[in-house]
Amino acid sequence: MRVSTSHVYNTGLNSMLDQQTKLSTTQLQLAAGKRIIKPSDDPIGSGIALSIKQLIQTSEQFVSNGQTGQTKLEVVESSLASVTDILNRSRDLVLQGSNGTLSGQDRRSLALEIESRLQELVSLANTQTASGDYIFSGFATNVAPYTRDIAGNFIYNGDQGKQFVDVNSSLEVQTNFSGSELFSDVPTGNGTFQTLGSSSNQGTGVISGGSVLDNSAYVPDTYTVTFLNNASGVLSYQVDGATTGQLIPALPGVPLTDAPRYVEGANIEFGGIQFSISGIPQVGDTFTVESSNSQDIFTTLQQVIDGLRSSDASPTLQAQMADQLNNGLINLDQALGHIDEGRSAVGTRLNVIESEQSINANIIVQAESSLSLVEDLDYASAITDLNKQSVALQAAQQSFVQIQGLSLFQFIR
Incomplete structure (x- = not known):
């Protein structure tokens, strides 16, 4: 069979280009540290790698969500801890004021401290995050939750909006409380x-x-x-x-x-x-x-302040004051229990987030390990291939040079 000179030439050229392509691919793999540079390198492996990357991205988003929720809930917990301290201190002061041996001036001094605590309490109910959002306003995060009108009533200006973060594909955690559910909807009396x-x-x-x-x-x-x-x-x-x-x-x-x-x-x-x-x-x-009905904790404090400032000039007035302070103590106990329930809910939510953060972190570690197995390069094997391909390319180049010199006329000479 007759073999044309062009066929021989093309065969040598194609062999040389094929070796050059293999060598270039290996060099790219070594530079990137990856076995799969483009999907065509390994279509099946590329599909698996894409799925793993999506899993990592989703898990990282859940981790980020959890961190956001954790930060918000920690601000809530810190605020409620301070609220508890204020209510406990106020309760102690009311108990002192219930002592029949105190003078009117002594009780008025106690009322003055509770009044200061009341101002602190309103300030805590209007707590803001570092970004300026009010944490107890529901969705209305740009509105101060509590103000006081000209008649002395405490007004809730927020809404009942509930904010959530997704911590896995099927679980969301509430990261806020409305001020009304924490500070306003407190049962009076014994709750019944x-x-x-x-x-x-x-x-x-x-x-x-x-x-x-x-x-x-x-x-x-x-x-x-x-x-x-x-x-x-x-x-x-x-x-x-x-x-x-x-x-x-x-x-x-x-x-x-x-x-x-x-x-x-x-x-x-x-x-x-x-x-x-x-x-x-x-x-x-x-x-x-x-x-029982609902009463905000600010009004409860104001009522004990008024009770401590009331007159005790007669046994009848003393009894009325005692009745007012007794009711105040009962309502303060309700407020403390109500805030404790809120803090328990915060603790439960933080525990859920912490647990999911750990799970998501483990998923990311395992997924990254699996991704490494799929697309990372075996350097030892790649270097061996590189050396082999370099030798093969040199051989192809030398063969091509020699083939170029072959012709019938040169054979006759």
């Missing part, structure tokens, strides 16, 4: 009902906070305890519900003849609840038992 003495009472009676004996028997209503002298001239009491009607004495009993005698400090029980009254009420004095 609250007790109040009338400001027009003339005796020295002081009502306790009371407790629930049987939730299933309790009927929410506004109950009034009224003191009267029975037919024998003995101080007694009757209990009437605004909607449930007369409860004590039970119908068909008549208060004048059947109302129970008042015993100082003895429990008064009805409808699954109990409470007591100390001191000596006067005929016509009334006490109210009504369902």
